[in-house]
Amino acid sequence: MALAASGCPSGLAAPAPEIPRADPAAFVRRDAEGRDALELLVQGARCAGCISKIERGLLDLPGVIEARLNLSTGRLRVAWRAGALAPARISQKLHDLGYAAQPFDPDAANAQADHEGKFLLRCLAVAGFAAMNIMMFSVPIWAGHGEMGEATRTLLHWVSAFIAVPAAMYAAQPFFRSAWQALRARRANMDVPISLAVVLTLGVSISETWRQGAHAYFDGVTMLLFFLLIGRYLDHRLRERARTAARDLLALQAVSAARIGADGAIDAVPAQALQPGDLIQIAPGERAPVDGVVIEGESELDRAMLTGETAPQSVRVGMRIHAGVINLSQRLVMRAEARAGESSVAELARLIEMGEQRRARFVRIIDKAAALYVPVVHTMAALTFLGWLAGPALLQAFGYDVAEAGVRIAILNAAAVLIITCPCALGLAAPAVQVVATGRLFQRGVLVKSGDALERLAEIDTVVFDKTGTLTLGQPRLVDGPSGETLQQAALMARASRHPLSRALAHAAGPGPAIAVRELPGVGLEAERDGAPMRLGKRSFAAPDAAGAPADGAAELWFAHGDAPPVRFAFEDAMRADVGPVIAALKQRGLAVELVSGDRLVAVQSAARAAGIETWRSDISPAGKVAHLEALRAAGKKPLMIGDGLNDAPALAAAHASVAPGAALEASQAAADLVIQVRCLRLWLKRLMLRKPRGGACGKICSFRRSIILSPRRLPQPGF
């Protein structure tokens, strides 16, 4: 095979990292035309080169009929002649091209069609059509004011009415519905005055046209709807993007599992289809799909994402393992004990959901404004109506000559008040500002998940950090041990192993050759060199009689070669280089900083000391983290949670605002308000905290909105 550039040919995205790949066979569906079809979520596609590379590459596979990549959503649809191709070849091909692809459940994907957005777009188109066509009739009326005959003017008004009434009834549906819902719940939102203004203006205009009056306001109604719908659509787009991201992540949870059938054959099934009692094979590098018991094999598990603990845990036959742990070294066979929906991961999902429900009660700044604004506006309109009803009569009673008076004039003027104060500036400005702010942040690598996240972020007063993967790199680093020849010899063995400590050792030694080793799971590596046995692994294995070695609880590897005294390599989950300055900067801004971790006391203590954090807690379970955040909130604090692990996800959802780094697990990204794609901790915190002194984006929204509200309305209302 010719050596082509891996990943995006423009270099806009890095080639995909090695991730555990699942067999997509379980997610293949037969489509309406009798073809096999598969939907994949492709990561790393950015440009035209990616599209043609992926689509052509797949069409080259025998039997593939259709390959279409949606660059906006990253979804790839592949269809091929039924049975002509093994689905695994498709993900293999994508992997060879340098893109990461994961299958997702088409049922979950189909539920994602954005009907609401399309309806808003249709409303927007109808309102735009009506506004422009009515303006075509309104301009002649204004231009010919005083010259145009009454009959012609009335004809033009009637034509406008025939366009405006059905158009407004269609296009104003989003406002009517929302206003009706609010009224039924005995609340008032922005849509109540909007709906009232639309209905009242249409009514007044029709009655004026009937009376052959000089002024009708059909143009105003439709234009108002057009502008308001722009704001509504922008707002919807913003929330839809966040929702899609979250649902994509959910669809990706549709991992497949390698089930061992009664005849010993292994087939790929969706994790949801697993039943208690099923036998499942977990190859090294794969995640356990459900809770279960090991019945064959011996290996080590990475539980960092679940508990925050960095040291690998060894497992033997008969031990329970939880869904979500990663198998590190040897093949395991487990017996499922729970369905996917009942596993420990699902328990975390329930905690996340509870946190999100609580957060949904946050009152957005725009709704706070509406609660104040709506009564004032309606009182003013009512006063206008009463004033015009009573005023002229009073004046006449005192002997003044008042030309026009009566109910008609009173209604007209009350409607004028309602339309002029119609909160279209609020409806348009707030989403516009949020779209601009999130767009700018997105360019700088910050993905804002919900529109009100920026408002909440501006209010925080406490920052709670997770340790593993957030303050630290989440990977062990060699911190103590011999260098030079001994290190190189140990690395010969370490390079042959997939164990995290071996990897860390190999990383420290740099590139070089590897030798054949025998891996004893949970114990270490064994090899022979220069006629003498070499051992690398646990102290009990490689150096059973080494004395006087420090027992500080750090992760360690011992290396022995022949009769030479064994040497010790110590590892630590290294801190990110810029943690200290970041913590100092946060404190300087008057924010309280805490560290809450599921890791052991010693590790958390040393991390807290190195970072300069005085308040810390160790050995905290995911539920404990939630409880801690609850306690903070009960004390009147507004905590910001920063974390990346699955064990942090419930806490991320429970906090007042939350941030997950881009490398975080999907569930954590889904639970967090903001996802930050920058590697460097300082960079991303700086980006966020820069907004703080100015009152955040929310302050910007306020000032922007103030300027719009206070400026006169620019919609043409020549009649008023």
Place this chain on the structure above:
Amino acid sequence: MDIMIVLIPIAVLMGLVGLFAFFWSLRSGQYDDLEGAKHRILIDEDEG
């Protein structure tokens, strides 16, 4: 002013044609991948 009887329906009809053209394009999925559409014009169909 009799000409208005002809011109007004024509004008409104033209507007409606535009509106329904938009509905059709929306329904046929032309706005589903705006990001991809702007890149696809750069792909040379004849090549390779």
